[in-house]
Amino acid sequence: NAGVTQTPKFQVLKTGQSMTLQCAQDMNHEYMSWYRQDPGMGLRLIHYSVGAGITDQGEVPNGYNVSRSTTEDFPLRLLSAAPSQTSVYFCASSPEYGEQYFGPGTRLTVT
């Protein structure tokens, strides 16, 4: 099992550019989520999904879109990057009623 994988590991964007952060898991988990972590802070939930075709907003959804067309993949799209979106992004997955497994993170800088 590869667990939860995230690509890219690092990314630099210019203000206004768009991009997609990829997240995949090979554990057949129904539940997946995206968090962001700013320096010195805890993680904040952006979006989550309880299964293919079902997504919902978390605490800080503005500026981000998600979709869940398969159980394995849960991409996070930045529509028009802003410096305030400079952060480390973590994807997580879990089985129903189980603990969450986190990916290694994507470090995004928006200039």
Add this chain to the structure above:
Amino acid sequence: DAKTTQPTSMDCAEGRAANLPCNHSTISGNEYVYWYRQIHSQGPQYIIHGLKNNETNEMASLIITEDRKSSTLILPHATLRDTAVYYCIVRNSGNTPLVFGKGTRLSVIA
């Protein structure tokens, strides 16, 4: 989900037990106490969780008070590799999202 309160930071000597407290005075009957840790800037790692009984696994022990308003995570023999930020999270047992606070920064000192 109920809120939690944790000390900002703690130190522990290597080889000694690390006792990390968490206050969750507004916890409701169907909410579990979860502990995760984050080493440096890696993704958080699950440690342990419990409802009302004390729990132990290969990583740690979780002691929950009888009134369930507070709990303590115990790392029995802390090593330098246990230096991390530890998060106490109260969560319904269903697939509700984890809500992270700022956690406790544990420094294990040689």
